[in-house]
Amino acid sequence: MSDPTLLILASLADGEKHGYAMMEDIERFAGVRLGPGTLYGAITRMEERGWIRAVASDDRRQPYAITALGRKHLEEQLSALDQVLKTAQRRLKHA
Amino acid sequence: MKRKALAWTALLYPAKWRRRYGVEFAALLEQANGGWRDVADVAGGGLMMQMRMGLGWRFVAVCGLIGIAIAGVASWKAPKHYVSTAVVRFDAKDPTRVGPLRNLQSINEMEQQALSRKTLSGIIEGAGLYKGERAEKPIEDIVNHMRTDIAVRPIPSQVNHGILFSISLAADDSAHARQGAAALVDKFQQEAQNRDAAHSRYSTGLATRVRRTRVRQSGRSFSARCSGCWPEY
Numbered sequence: 001m002s003d004p005t006l007l008i009l010a011s012l013a014d015g016e017k018h019g020y021a022m023m024e025d026i027e028r029f030a031g032v033r034l035g036p037g038t039l040y041g042a043i044t045r046m047e048e049r050g051w052i053r054a055v056a057s058d059d060r061r062q063p064y065a066i067t068a069l070g071r072k073h074l075e076e077q078l079s080a081l082d083q084v085l086k087t088a089q090r091r092l093k094h095a
Numbered sequence: 096m097k098r099k100a101l102a103w104t105a106l107l108y109p110a111k112w113r114r115r116y117g118v119e120f121a122a123l124l125e126q127a128n129g130g131w132r133d134v135a136d137v138a139g140g141g142l143m144m145q146m147r148m149g150l151g152w153r154f155v156a157v158c159g160l161i162g163i164a165i166a167g168v169a170s171w172k173a174p175k176h177y178v179s180t181a182v183v184r185f186d187a188k189d190p191t192r193v194g195p196l197r198n199l200q201s202i203n204e205m206e207q208q209a210l211s212r213k214t215l216s217g218i219i220e221g222a223g224l225y226k227g228e229r230a231e232k233p234i235e236d237i238v239n240h241m242r243t244d245i246a247v248r249p250i251p252s253q254v255n256h257g258i259l260f261s262i263s264l265a266a267d268d269s270a271h272a273r274q275g276a277a278a279l280v281d282k283f284q285q286e287a288q289n290r291d292a293a294h295s296r297y298s299t300g301l302a303t304r305v306r307r308t309r310v311r312q313s314g315r316s317f318s319a320r321c322s323g324c325w326p327e328y
Contacts, residue, residue: 019123036101036127037140040120044112044144061126062119 004034004042005051009066009074012052018061019043046070098125100134107141109148179272180263181280182250185287202260206247208289209282212238218282222274224266245279 011017011025019039027033034042043064046052051070055063066074101124105113108120127133145154208214215238219225225237246263262279266272 019119020126023123023127035133035136035140036120036123037133037136037138037143040116040123041140041143044116060118060122062116062122 002032004038005046006074006077007032007034008039008042008046009051009070009077012064012066013071013074016055016063016065018057018059018063020061022064097130097134100131101127101137104134104137104141107138107154108144109154111148112144176265176267177269177272178263178265179269179276180261181276182259182261183280183283184259202247202249202258205283205286208286209279210242210245210247214282215241218275218278222271222278224271224275241275 007026007030008022010029011022017025019036023034023036023039043052047054047064049069050067051073052064053067055065057063102121105117105120105124108117113120124133124137212235216234219229219234219237219241225240228237228240241264244265246261248261248263250259250261262276262283264272264276264279266275
Protein backbone atom coordinates (compact mmCIF):
# COMPACT_ATOMS: atom_id res chain seq x y z
CA MET A 1 0.00 0.00 0.00
CA SER A 2 2.26 2.76 -1.19
CA ASP A 3 0.36 4.32 -4.08
CA PRO A 4 0.45 8.07 -3.26
CA THR A 5 -2.72 8.75 -5.24
CA LEU A 6 -4.79 6.29 -3.24
CA LEU A 7 -3.27 7.44 0.05
CA ILE A 8 -4.01 11.09 -0.67
CA LEU A 9 -7.58 10.36 -1.74
CA ALA A 10 -8.07 8.30 1.42
CA SER A 11 -6.67 11.12 3.51
CA LEU A 12 -8.97 13.72 1.92
CA ALA A 13 -12.03 11.45 2.15
CA ASP A 14 -12.95 12.84 5.59
CA GLY A 15 -12.30 16.51 4.81
CA GLU A 16 -9.95 19.04 3.26
CA LYS A 17 -6.30 19.15 4.28
CA HIS A 18 -3.14 21.00 3.32
CA GLY A 19 0.04 19.20 2.27
CA TYR A 20 1.68 18.80 5.66
CA ALA A 21 -1.59 17.65 7.28
CA MET A 22 -1.89 15.02 4.54
CA MET A 23 1.68 13.82 5.18
CA GLU A 24 1.00 13.43 8.90
CA ASP A 25 -2.40 11.81 8.40
CA ILE A 26 -1.06 9.29 5.88
CA GLU A 27 1.85 8.41 8.14
CA ARG A 28 -0.61 7.84 10.98
CA PHE A 29 -3.15 5.64 9.19
CA ALA A 30 -0.89 3.85 6.65
CA GLY A 31 2.56 4.01 8.23
CA VAL A 32 3.91 5.53 5.03
CA ARG A 33 5.77 8.83 4.98
CA LEU A 34 5.35 10.56 1.64
CA GLY A 35 8.21 12.94 0.86
CA PRO A 36 7.33 16.49 -0.23
CA GLY A 37 8.37 15.80 -3.83
CA THR A 38 6.30 12.63 -4.03
CA LEU A 39 3.30 14.32 -2.39
CA TYR A 40 3.27 17.33 -4.67
CA GLY A 41 3.98 15.23 -7.77
CA ALA A 42 0.81 13.28 -6.96
CA ILE A 43 -1.17 16.43 -6.07
CA THR A 44 -0.24 17.97 -9.44
CA ARG A 45 -1.40 14.88 -11.36
CA MET A 46 -4.59 14.51 -9.31
CA GLU A 47 -5.56 18.14 -9.72
CA GLU A 48 -5.04 17.84 -13.48
CA ARG A 49 -7.30 14.77 -13.53
CA GLY A 50 -9.95 16.57 -11.49
CA TRP A 51 -9.78 14.19 -8.51
CA ILE A 52 -8.93 16.96 -6.05
CA ARG A 53 -9.34 20.74 -6.05
CA ALA A 54 -7.67 23.60 -4.23
CA VAL A 55 -9.84 25.24 -1.57
CA ALA A 56 -9.72 29.00 -1.12
CA SER A 57 -7.50 29.93 1.83
CA ASP A 58 -5.61 32.91 3.24
CA ASP A 59 -2.89 30.61 4.52
CA ARG A 60 0.29 29.94 2.53
CA ARG A 61 -0.52 26.29 3.13
CA GLN A 62 -3.00 25.41 0.41
CA PRO A 63 -5.79 23.04 1.48
CA TYR A 64 -7.18 20.51 -0.97
CA ALA A 65 -10.51 18.72 -1.08
CA ILE A 66 -11.58 15.56 -2.85
CA THR A 67 -14.01 16.06 -5.79
CA ALA A 68 -16.92 13.84 -6.81
CA LEU A 69 -14.72 12.39 -9.56
CA GLY A 70 -12.00 11.69 -7.02
CA ARG A 71 -14.43 10.03 -4.65
CA LYS A 72 -15.69 7.82 -7.48
CA HIS A 73 -12.13 6.86 -8.38
CA LEU A 74 -11.35 6.09 -4.75
CA GLU A 75 -14.45 3.88 -4.46
CA GLU A 76 -13.47 1.98 -7.61
CA GLN A 77 -9.92 1.47 -6.36
CA LEU A 78 -11.11 0.33 -2.92
CA SER A 79 -13.58 -2.06 -4.50
CA ALA A 80 -10.81 -3.62 -6.62
CA LEU A 81 -8.54 -3.75 -3.59
CA ASP A 82 -11.30 -5.34 -1.52
CA GLN A 83 -11.72 -8.02 -4.16
CA VAL A 84 -7.98 -8.77 -4.02
CA LEU A 85 -8.02 -8.88 -0.22
CA LYS A 86 -11.00 -11.23 -0.06
CA THR A 87 -9.47 -13.56 -2.64
CA ALA A 88 -6.15 -13.62 -0.83
CA GLN A 89 -7.79 -14.26 2.55
CA ARG A 90 -9.95 -17.05 1.13
CA ARG A 91 -6.94 -18.73 -0.46
CA LEU A 92 -4.89 -18.42 2.71
CA LYS A 93 -7.65 -20.17 4.68
CA HIS A 94 -7.73 -23.10 2.24
CA ALA A 95 -3.96 -23.37 1.90
CA MET B 96 21.64 23.71 6.15
CA LYS B 97 19.02 21.12 5.19
CA ARG B 98 16.35 23.82 4.89
CA LYS B 99 18.58 25.81 2.55
CA ALA B 100 19.33 22.67 0.57
CA LEU B 101 15.59 21.98 0.31
CA ALA B 102 14.90 25.52 -0.86
CA TRP B 103 17.64 25.30 -3.50
CA THR B 104 16.53 21.86 -4.61
CA ALA B 105 12.98 23.15 -5.11
CA LEU B 106 14.40 25.35 -7.89
CA LEU B 107 14.74 22.17 -9.95
CA TYR B 108 10.99 22.34 -10.57
CA PRO B 109 9.90 24.05 -13.80
CA ALA B 110 9.13 27.76 -13.50
CA LYS B 111 5.58 27.18 -14.70
CA TRP B 112 4.99 24.64 -11.91
CA ARG B 113 6.57 26.94 -9.32
CA ARG B 114 4.25 29.78 -10.34
CA ARG B 115 1.28 27.55 -9.48
CA TYR B 116 2.55 25.54 -6.50
CA GLY B 117 5.70 27.39 -5.39
CA VAL B 118 4.29 29.24 -2.35
CA GLU B 119 2.44 26.27 -0.84
CA PHE B 120 5.36 23.94 -1.63
CA ALA B 121 7.76 26.29 0.17
CA ALA B 122 5.37 26.35 3.17
CA LEU B 123 5.36 22.53 3.19
CA LEU B 124 9.14 22.36 3.01
CA GLU B 125 9.38 24.69 6.01
CA GLN B 126 7.21 22.33 8.05
CA ALA B 127 8.56 19.00 6.82
CA ASN B 128 11.58 17.75 8.68
CA GLY B 129 12.74 14.69 6.76
CA GLY B 130 16.36 15.73 6.43
CA TRP B 131 18.43 14.66 3.44
CA ARG B 132 15.82 12.05 2.49
CA ASP B 133 13.43 14.91 1.73
CA VAL B 134 16.15 16.71 -0.26
CA ALA B 135 16.55 13.62 -2.43
CA ASP B 136 12.77 13.26 -2.72
CA VAL B 137 12.36 16.90 -3.79
CA ALA B 138 15.22 16.55 -6.30
CA GLY B 139 13.58 13.44 -7.78
CA GLY B 140 10.20 15.20 -7.87
CA GLY B 141 11.74 18.21 -9.62
CA LEU B 142 13.36 16.07 -12.29
CA MET B 143 10.16 14.10 -12.86
CA MET B 144 8.22 17.34 -13.19
CA GLN B 145 10.78 18.70 -15.67
CA MET B 146 10.30 15.58 -17.78
CA ARG B 147 6.51 15.78 -17.56
CA MET B 148 6.34 19.44 -18.51
CA GLY B 149 9.12 19.38 -21.07
CA LEU B 150 12.74 20.18 -20.41
CA GLY B 151 13.38 23.91 -20.60
CA TRP B 152 16.68 25.12 -22.09
CA ARG B 153 17.65 26.67 -18.75
CA PHE B 154 17.25 23.33 -16.98
CA VAL B 155 19.30 21.53 -19.62
CA ALA B 156 21.98 24.24 -19.42
CA VAL B 157 22.11 24.11 -15.61
CA CYS B 158 22.35 20.29 -15.66
CA GLY B 159 25.13 20.55 -18.23
CA LEU B 160 27.05 23.04 -16.09
CA ILE B 161 26.58 20.90 -12.98
CA GLY B 162 27.83 17.87 -14.92
CA ILE B 163 30.90 19.77 -16.12
CA ALA B 164 31.60 20.97 -12.57
CA ILE B 165 31.27 17.43 -11.14
CA ALA B 166 33.51 16.02 -13.90
CA GLY B 167 36.08 18.75 -13.23
CA VAL B 168 36.16 18.08 -9.49
CA ALA B 169 36.33 14.31 -10.06
CA SER B 170 39.16 14.75 -12.54
CA TRP B 171 41.04 17.03 -10.14
CA LYS B 172 40.51 14.71 -7.18
CA ALA B 173 41.34 11.51 -9.03
CA PRO B 174 44.87 10.26 -8.43
CA LYS B 175 47.23 10.80 -11.33
CA HIS B 176 47.93 7.67 -13.25
CA TYR B 177 50.76 7.05 -15.62
CA VAL B 178 51.33 4.14 -17.96
CA SER B 179 54.71 3.53 -19.46
CA THR B 180 54.67 1.25 -22.47
CA ALA B 181 57.67 -0.35 -24.09
CA VAL B 182 57.33 -2.03 -27.46
CA VAL B 183 59.82 -4.86 -27.59
CA ARG B 184 60.95 -6.93 -30.53
CA PHE B 185 63.16 -9.97 -30.31
CA ASP B 186 64.67 -10.50 -33.67
CA ALA B 187 66.45 -13.37 -35.34
CA LYS B 188 69.41 -12.99 -37.64
CA ASP B 189 68.50 -16.27 -39.22
CA PRO B 190 64.78 -16.12 -40.05
CA THR B 191 64.61 -19.87 -40.64
CA ARG B 192 65.52 -20.72 -37.04
CA VAL B 193 63.18 -18.56 -35.01
CA GLY B 194 60.23 -20.94 -34.81
CA PRO B 195 59.83 -21.28 -31.01
CA LEU B 196 59.81 -17.52 -30.52
CA ARG B 197 57.17 -16.91 -33.13
CA ASN B 198 54.17 -17.79 -31.04
CA LEU B 199 52.16 -16.60 -28.08
CA GLN B 200 53.38 -19.45 -25.88
CA SER B 201 56.94 -18.21 -25.99
CA ILE B 202 55.85 -14.77 -24.80
CA ASN B 203 53.82 -16.36 -22.00
CA GLU B 204 56.75 -18.48 -20.89
CA MET B 205 59.05 -15.46 -20.79
CA GLU B 206 56.37 -13.49 -18.96
CA GLN B 207 56.08 -16.15 -16.25
CA GLN B 208 59.80 -16.02 -15.63
CA ALA B 209 60.15 -12.25 -15.93
CA LEU B 210 57.21 -11.60 -13.59
CA SER B 211 58.32 -13.99 -10.85
CA ARG B 212 58.14 -12.86 -7.26
CA LYS B 213 61.92 -12.57 -7.01
CA THR B 214 62.19 -10.48 -10.17
CA LEU B 215 59.37 -8.14 -9.31
CA SER B 216 60.46 -7.62 -5.72
CA GLY B 217 63.91 -6.73 -7.08
CA ILE B 218 62.36 -4.18 -9.47
CA ILE B 219 60.15 -2.77 -6.72
CA GLU B 220 63.12 -2.15 -4.48
CA GLY B 221 65.50 -1.10 -7.25
CA ALA B 222 63.15 1.43 -8.81
CA GLY B 223 61.63 2.53 -5.50
CA LEU B 224 58.08 1.60 -6.52
CA TYR B 225 55.04 1.50 -4.20
CA LYS B 226 56.85 3.33 -1.41
CA GLY B 227 53.66 4.07 0.52
CA GLU B 228 52.40 0.50 0.34
CA ARG B 229 55.75 -1.04 1.23
CA ALA B 230 55.56 0.55 4.67
CA GLU B 231 52.17 -1.06 5.31
CA LYS B 232 51.95 -4.34 3.41
CA PRO B 233 54.08 -7.46 2.99
CA ILE B 234 56.09 -7.70 -0.22
CA GLU B 235 53.89 -10.56 -1.47
CA ASP B 236 50.86 -8.26 -1.57
CA ILE B 237 52.84 -5.56 -3.36
CA VAL B 238 54.16 -8.04 -5.92
CA ASN B 239 50.59 -9.20 -6.57
CA HIS B 240 49.50 -5.58 -6.91
CA MET B 241 52.33 -4.91 -9.36
CA ARG B 242 51.27 -7.89 -11.48
CA THR B 243 47.88 -6.24 -11.92
CA ASP B 244 49.63 -3.05 -13.05
CA ILE B 245 51.63 -4.88 -15.72
CA ALA B 246 50.24 -5.74 -19.13
CA VAL B 247 52.14 -7.82 -21.70
CA ARG B 248 50.40 -7.92 -25.07
CA PRO B 249 51.55 -9.51 -28.30
CA ILE B 250 51.39 -7.19 -31.29
CA PRO B 251 50.34 -8.60 -34.66
CA SER B 252 53.24 -8.08 -37.00
CA GLN B 253 54.08 -8.63 -40.64
CA VAL B 254 57.69 -9.24 -39.70
CA ASN B 255 58.56 -12.87 -40.30
CA HIS B 256 61.72 -13.14 -38.33
CA GLY B 257 60.89 -12.02 -34.80
CA ILE B 258 58.25 -11.55 -32.14
CA LEU B 259 56.77 -8.19 -31.26
CA PHE B 260 54.95 -7.34 -28.05
CA SER B 261 54.34 -4.50 -25.63
CA ILE B 262 55.10 -4.29 -21.91
CA SER B 263 53.12 -1.70 -19.94
CA LEU B 264 53.44 -0.66 -16.34
CA ALA B 265 50.98 1.63 -14.58
CA ALA B 266 52.15 3.76 -11.66
CA ASP B 267 51.14 6.89 -9.80
CA ASP B 268 54.33 8.62 -10.85
CA SER B 269 55.59 8.99 -14.43
CA ALA B 270 59.26 8.48 -13.48
CA HIS B 271 58.41 5.29 -11.57
CA ALA B 272 56.30 4.01 -14.45
CA ARG B 273 59.18 4.60 -16.86
CA GLN B 274 61.85 3.13 -14.56
CA GLY B 275 59.71 0.10 -13.79
CA ALA B 276 58.89 -0.52 -17.46
CA ALA B 277 62.57 -0.19 -18.41
CA ALA B 278 63.48 -2.70 -15.67
CA LEU B 279 60.84 -5.09 -16.98
CA VAL B 280 62.24 -4.78 -20.50
CA ASP B 281 65.68 -5.65 -19.13
CA LYS B 282 64.25 -8.74 -17.44
CA PHE B 283 62.53 -9.85 -20.63
CA GLN B 284 65.81 -9.37 -22.49
CA GLN B 285 67.65 -11.45 -19.92
CA GLU B 286 64.97 -14.10 -20.11
CA ALA B 287 65.20 -14.20 -23.89
CA GLN B 288 68.93 -14.59 -23.63
CA ASN B 289 68.50 -17.34 -21.03
CA ARG B 290 66.13 -19.11 -23.33
CA ASP B 291 68.71 -18.85 -26.08
CA ALA B 292 71.19 -20.57 -23.82
CA ALA B 293 68.68 -23.21 -22.83
CA HIS B 294 67.74 -23.82 -26.43
CA SER B 295 71.21 -23.89 -27.83
CA ARG B 296 69.86 -25.00 -31.14
CA TYR B 297 68.59 -21.48 -31.69
CA SER B 298 71.07 -19.51 -29.64
CA THR B 299 73.15 -18.41 -32.55
CA GLY B 300 70.17 -17.29 -34.51
CA LEU B 301 68.70 -14.81 -32.07
CA ALA B 302 69.44 -11.21 -31.29
CA THR B 303 67.52 -9.19 -28.72
CA ARG B 304 67.03 -5.54 -29.28
CA VAL B 305 64.74 -3.02 -27.70
CA ARG B 306 63.08 -1.23 -30.52
CA ARG B 307 61.39 1.70 -28.88
CA THR B 308 60.07 3.00 -25.59
CA ARG B 309 57.45 5.61 -24.95
CA VAL B 310 55.65 7.13 -22.01
CA ARG B 311 52.05 8.21 -22.12
CA GLN B 312 51.32 10.98 -19.72
CA SER B 313 47.90 12.53 -19.27
CA GLY B 314 46.92 11.88 -22.84
CA ARG B 315 50.18 13.17 -24.36
CA SER B 316 52.74 10.77 -25.68
CA PHE B 317 56.33 11.08 -26.65
CA SER B 318 58.96 8.68 -27.78
CA ALA B 319 62.38 8.23 -26.34
CA ARG B 320 65.42 6.77 -27.95
CA CYS B 321 67.09 4.14 -25.86
CA SER B 322 70.40 2.41 -25.73
CA GLY B 323 70.39 -0.67 -27.87
CA CYS B 324 67.70 0.69 -30.16
CA TRP B 325 67.85 -0.02 -33.81
CA PRO B 326 69.60 2.60 -35.88
CA GLU B 327 66.39 3.95 -37.39
CA TYR B 328 65.20 4.81 -33.88
